[in-house]
Amino acid sequence: MGMLIKGGEIVTAESRLRGDIFIEDETISAIGSDLAVPPGTEVIDATGKLIFPGFIDPHVHIHLPFMATFAKDNHAAASAAALTGGTTTFIEMACPSRKDDTLDTYHTWKQLAEGNSACDYAFHMGVARYDANTEEQLREVVKDGTTSFKIFLSYKNFFGVDDEEMFRTLKLAAKLGVITTAHCENAELVSQLQQQLLAEGKIGPEWHEPSRPEAVEAEGTTRFATFVEQTGATGYVVHLSCAPALRAAVDAKIRGVKLHIESVLPHFLLDKSYAERDGVEGMKYIMSPPLRNKRNQEVLWNALKTGLIETVGTDHCPFDTEQKLMGAKAFTQIPNGIPGIEDRVNLMHTYGVKRGGLDIHRFVDALSTRAAKLFGLYPRKGTIAVGSDADLVVYDTKYRGTISAATQRGINNYNGFEGFAIEGRPSVVTVRGKVQARDGAFVGEAGRGRLLRREPQY
Ligand code: URP
Numbered sequence: 001m002g003m004l005i006k007g008g009e010i011v012t013a014e015s016r017l018r019g020d021i022f023i024e025d026e027t028i029s030a031i032g033s034d035l036a037v038p039p040g041t042e043v044i045d046a047t048g049k050l051i052f053p054g055f056i057d058p059h060v061h062i063h064l065p066f067m068a069t070f071a072k073d074n075h076a077a078a079s080a081a082a083l084t085g086g087t088t089t090f091i092e093m094a095c096p097s098r099k100d101d102t103l104d105t106y107h108t109w110k111q112l113a114e115g116n117s118a119c120d121y122a123f124h125m126g127v128a129r130y131d132a133n134t135e136e137q138l139r140e141v142v143k144d145g146t147t148s149f150k151i152f153l154s155y156k157n158f159f160g161v162d163d164e165e166m167f168r169t170l171k172l173a174a175k176l177g178v179i180t181t182a183h184c185e186n187a188e189l190v191s192q193l194q195q196q197l198l199a200e201g202k203i204g205p206e207w208h209e210p211s212r213p214e215a216v217e218a219e220g221t222t223r224f225a226t227f228v229e230q231t232g233a234t235g236y237v238v239h240l241s242c243a244p245a246l247r248a249a250v251d252a253k254i255r256g257v258k259l260h261i262e263s264v265l266p267h268f269l270l271d272k273s274y275a276e277r278d279g280v281e282g283m284k285y286i287m288s289p290p291l292r293n294k295r296n297q298e299v300l301w302n303a304l305k306t307g308l309i310e311t312v313g314t315d316h317c318p319f320d321t322e323q324k325l326m327g328a329k330a331f332t333q334i335p336n337g338i339p340g341i342e343d344r345v346n347l348m349h350t351y352g353v354k355r356g357g358l359d360i361h362r363f364v365d366a367l368s369t370r371a372a373k374l375f376g377l378y379p380r381k382g383t384i385a386v387g388s389d390a391d392l393v394v395y396d397t398k399y400r401g402t403i404s405a406a407t408q409r410g411i412n413n414y415n416g417f418e419g420f421a422i423e424g425r426p427s428v429v430t431v432r433g434k435v436q437a438r439d440g441a442f443v444g445e446a447g448r449g450r451l452l453r454r455e456p457q458y
């Protein structure tokens, strides 16, 4: 039995046209006007609605042992939340710590997602140290279809790599034809500044940003770009938060360095005053790189509009208020991270497309198509075309609502965007031709998601 999505306005990164989409066997088999309706076809009326390709979140943490606790999420809940918000594919960071085995980590993450995620998914393979086994293990991961790496320049002694390890990882990535994503902050500076602030009795969440100022991120970005340049690798800066780091990345790009730039939802809409709130209210907003001075937001939006910032992820990484309070006596103990997987599409649509002058095609590109292209998923994902997976978002631009922890699907006990108005919401979301979410509710098949195996492409 096929499915026909009828009469919507199909919006991709390149085009906009009114038409019907016919789906057979998980893929799009025809696009046109007034397509025939064979008997038994399930028809979805999309009149008055937009139809986007399923959105892709390229930066997600679901299972994450971090800062003496675990991110408060699981694949069933996070994927259902993602789907209700229009995200049909996520790429999760499989993150070993320095003491963990790379392959064990990879298998643990795969097992946790398999049979539990309701949407499709892939991984960026974390590299936390480089020893005698690393090359062989990473070759095996790439052979299994995971063709992107993740390194942290920050989080000294836990996830973080030193310069030699970064160099060797990038050399190998270049040889294997895979892209390396990087968290760019100078670990030593963060560590020294943290100790200095604590010694001065500065223990509250408002001191998190001063412990990792913009210059620290700019240095990490410059150094990563230099290493990418010298190794001939392809790099991807994750969760870029501020103008100096953007300048560093753009400077490398105009030198011809193969460097791509991601920012994430919180940095477009929240600023450091949120983390300066009293007690746990401030702790809710602790993430790294930290929320910045508000003046950076205009720079990030402009960079997104012009395509300097290519993708927008979430860095979804929820910790509840009890976990956040682990840092009540020292901001350095507050677990870093904030949820967002459910709200990225609606918030970027509202504050970008509806209210901020973000071109709707750039919106689709930044939240779906570009990630598909950079991470080897295109044209299977990231577009609406004959032969592509039928991951579709029928979007109701007339919906009006307000974000609230009381109504979210995610399992965290707060939402960092509490009270934000939204204009627009997915009314139907399909994954490979099956309706998985409707009007803010998960209505699909748990565990339907598949691991997306990819080919090296750099
Ligand atoms: O604060 C953050 N960003 N937490 C998640 C880990 C990371 O650095 O991406």
Ligand code: ZN
Pocket (backbone or CB within 6 Å): 183, 238, 239, 288, 289
């Ligand atoms: Zn990070």
Ligand code: ZN
Pocket (backbone or CB within 6 Å): 059, 060, 061, 093, 315, 317
């Ligand atoms: Zn992250």
